[in-house]
Amino acid sequence: MAGPITQEPLKNQQKCIAIFALLCCFAVLVVLIFSSVNIWGDNEDGITEENCSKDCSIKLVENLPDDLYPPTNGGHRLPLSVGLHTLLDQAKHSIEVVSPVWALNPWDPETMPSAAKQGQLLFQKMLRLKSRGVKLKIASSLTSSAELQTLAEHNAEVHFVNMTALTRGGLHSSFWIVDRTHIYIGSADMDWRSLSKRKELGVVVHNCSCLALDLHRVFSFYWQLHQRDYVPSIWSKRVTALYGRHGALDLQLDASQASAYVSTSPELFCARDRTRDIDAIHHVIQSAETFVFISVTDYLPLVSRSFRGTRVTRYWSPIDEVIREAVVLRRIKVHLLISFWAKTHPLTLNFVTSLKSLCMELVNCSLEVRFFTHKDQREDIQYGLNHNKYVVTDNSVYIGNHDWVGSDFTFNAGVGLVVKMKNHLQDRGRATILDHVKAAFERDWMSSYAKNLQVNKDQRGKHRNLQPVDLRVETRKESEWNEPSSL
Template sequence: MAETQEPVKTQQKCIAMFALICCSTVLLALIFSSVDVWGDNEDGITEDNCSRDCRAVLVENIPHELTLPDEGSGYIPLSVAFLTLLDQAKYSVEVVSPVWDLNCWEAWETWATAIKQSQLLFQRLLSLKSHGVKLKIASSQTNSAELKSLADHDAEVRFVNMTALTRGGLHSSFWIVDRSHIYIGSADMNWKSFSQRKELGVMVYNCSCLALDLHRVFSFYWQLHDKDYIPSIWSKRVTALYGKFNALELQLNTTQATAYVSTSPELFCPKDRTRDVDAIHQVIQSAKTFVFISVSDYLPLVTRTFRGTSITRYWSVIDEVIREAVVLRGVRVRLLISLWKQTHPLTFNFVTSLKSLCMQLNNCSLEVKFFSPKEQNNDIQQGFNHNKYVVTDNAVYIGNHDWVGSDFALNAGVGLVIKVQQSLKDRGVTILEQIKASFERDWKSRYAKKQIIKEQEGKFRNLQQTEINTHMDTEEESKWQSPLSL
């Protein structure tokens, strides 16, 4: 009897051992199927040896059609800034952009000068391989001839299928050069960013600590290549190094500051990564004297579609923190919104609601203006304000999203938060002062209007949602789609 039981026990042990090996194999397969080996390569840069003595530069594109007050914010033109960034490249350039349209021959006759600038940038990208620089690109655009041409010149291009992942779009726009220099801002790889649109962003040089963290966001996108799901297991190399509770301490233009990178949507926030909405909330909540906001669209609404029925609800995250700052803390708020052909009619309702806060209150200041440039020419709105930022007396947030609920819920975006530590009297000219000067220049310009023409407002209010969707550009399309979650 004992002899019979011994083979049975041995067999059971073998089965148990085999099951354990199978489980381990499956676990390892899951890990390595969801994480690229490339994502673990950070060129030997760590939190211990990375650089924290950094230089920040304000980058803008001001269309020549706009006549703005000569109150310099100390910015560098966008086309010059990108070429300067490429001049720094010795090893690698990593780019995320939703649109690749730098060679627009259809608009050559009207915008030849601007398109020459964007074409020059494209040629420089094509030549990176010949200079021993590796180019990696993540985008959601599948039918781009430019991306194909770059791939033919040995660039590595990967596609992020946002439609399958979140039913949204890719709005992220950032660069990382040599894991040391970065760009984050409103401009993407579109010739319009060098001509028709007013853009704003920040270049940060010699800041490998911050670049390393942004590279982890790039790695996150890189690993989503052709996937139609968000892997449940990720390498620690895509988790955040810094966030709103543990921001990077650095020297920025000889000023003590802290900084971190935020992302959206929530599904794209690995461990310890701060959401864009939480970053904006923190920046506004920490303001003591003023909050200046410049965005293309402001619409605190999200819409869900369930069994063919659309349900719209109020999205309070940002709207409420603005109201709290004005009413409860006496912070001065200015909101500059673009007025253009895709302005949603309900924008005016929310603006009226915000402006009414201070009607019966002392020590209350909330102003709203619409940035309305020249008339459209052949469906092109010249001088369109594409900025997406908020600056306060002690912090700035620069992102890729308009302040629309569905953008943050569905679409992929990246933001940069910089907070200056010293008091106003102890610090020199900082990136915050430069962005504040840029905002005040736009605010005082003849294009910023407190009241729009009644006939113009009526036209927007009567515009039906179906008409808006019909005329939307691909880049803006996902803004009005229904979010999965918030």
């Protein structure tokens, strides 16, 4: 009788020990997870929300190809090459760069030495950063770039973001962070064409460590994706957004009161509290009071994806609808400037025609669309191509990396900067960044390159070899449509 009586307490004791061991293992696992997440976060050089600088200066930077405009027609713009060289010269500790393209040296420099000069100079200056003790860190989706290999051999750190595995999209982001203090965001790639042959637009913000700190967190997000084929479900707090649409950074830009924040896309790449690019664009357009001026290379409210071996295309409404709402319901003046080039999709003309028809029977309705095109434009060089990607209103500006194409926002990685002037009426005595961007748009809009283009079927076929898209209307859940496509 004694045996059975003593075995039961032993079993209970063993169960308790097993449960306790499991709880201990779970606790240790949790601690390891969160400690590893904190370790993943990069050192932020002691810059915090409390001690960072909010008294900043901002400069519009553009690249205007030779002979596109008279030299005196630039207004307050700074040449893009000058802006980037200035950032390199100012760097004391670190430069963090994201670019979808690395082609600063042309494929045949002997045939166009003058056009390639700025790209070559920029590349050579990057190679000399090591001798100055400046650390260069690059996040890229390129696996076989000779330029990145050369930079790596000169002490640059390069991390690979596998966009194909992560979203089946591409990396469109283009920005710099210098010493966690100065930043660049814009349309230009690290491509010699961006410094010579293409029209580019962006901004350089100096002495603005608060904004630079937040953009650095986007860079850290990319940095931690190195060689991963999935986006982790748990992230370091150091990639959490500091500012966003509902809590923008209050700052001074050249003595004018303003607010600003950084947005990203696609949604999978939006860390906690980060505003999506599409929401940022909505915010800018919906807050406009009198006008909305948009300049993009391509406008196409469609998302294309592969589904069960076939290519399926659907209407992507967010941007198209917010433009229609602004024009029809709020009587906002909208000007849309789109590039007309070798890769312009034929359906762009259909959507543009649909937008223009909104004002046919309405009083006080103003929506105009023009196409920017240059007679010497060629696909290989893209001379004169309007590569801008921005929207400016009477009180805000959004400058991003994406064209206004549904697939870009859904699958491709991009970054945008929103700046809103708080006292835009009181600031009319001095020019702000809004005035400079608006002046750049009006210069392009009124130029001989901006045309009310009407293209018939014969001209369209002659211009480019594209087939009409098969628009399949299928009843599916929204989550199915949002699955990535192989672009």
